[in-house]
Amino acid sequence: MIIPKKVEKTLNVHLELEALAFFSYLAMASWCEKEGLEGCAKFFRKQSDEEHVHFMKFFDYINEVGGHAEVPPVKQPKIDFKDILEVCQQSLLNEQKVTKSIYNILKVTQQEDDHATEDFLQFFVMEQREEEVQFKRIIDKIHLIGKGPQSLYYIDKEFEKLVSAGNKDEKKAKG
Numbered sequence: 001m002i003i004p005k006k007v008e009k010t011l012n013v014h015l016e017l018e019a020l021a022f023f024s025y026l027a028m029a030s031w032c033e034k035e036g037l038e039g040c041a042k043f044f045r046k047q048s049d050e051e052h053v054h055f056m057k058f059f060d061y062i063n064e065v066g067g068h069a070e071v072p073p074v075k076q077p078k079i080d081f082k083d084i085l086e087v088c089q090q091s092l093l094n095e096q097k098v099t100k101s102i103y104n105i106l107k108v109t110q111q112e113d114d115h116a117t118e119d120f121l122q123f124f125v126m127e128q129r130e131e132e133v134q135f136k137r138i139i140d141k142i143h144l145i146g147k148g149p150q151s152l153y154y155i156d157k158e159f160e161k162l163v164s165a166g167n168k169d170e171k172k173a174k175g
Ligand code: FEO
Pocket: 018, 021, 050, 051, 054, 055, 095, 098, 128, 131
């Protein structure tokens, strides 16, 4: 099976965004750790691990269908933040860029009659929807908790809960 050249090119462009997402979340985890926000650090570390999986899924797919997966250049993501709200707003912006890029690849697959890649992308369409909803909810919650003296403590607990809920879902999925 040979992937259409135009689709291969857009997938390779997209690889850079998944790599950047992997690094961005790692930078966010590191910032949270520095700030003593352990729950947040765990959450962003997990996000980073997931993005590494996404990167590899795209990478392996390109080679599987007869293309050439190109390792993208390494760019430094944003490493410093004003507060945890900015971390989450930046995350949402990054995810929206990834979603846009996936929709763009989908458009190219339709133009090129590449149903295999169209099918491969369905997982990511769902994944992006979930990630964007998740960050919108987190941002709402941070606003709700407000800026009182203990707010960071409660925000950190909320992130901890998200990590535990995710772990339980993974266990269930594995059976
Ligand atoms: Fe793999 Fe959430 O971008």
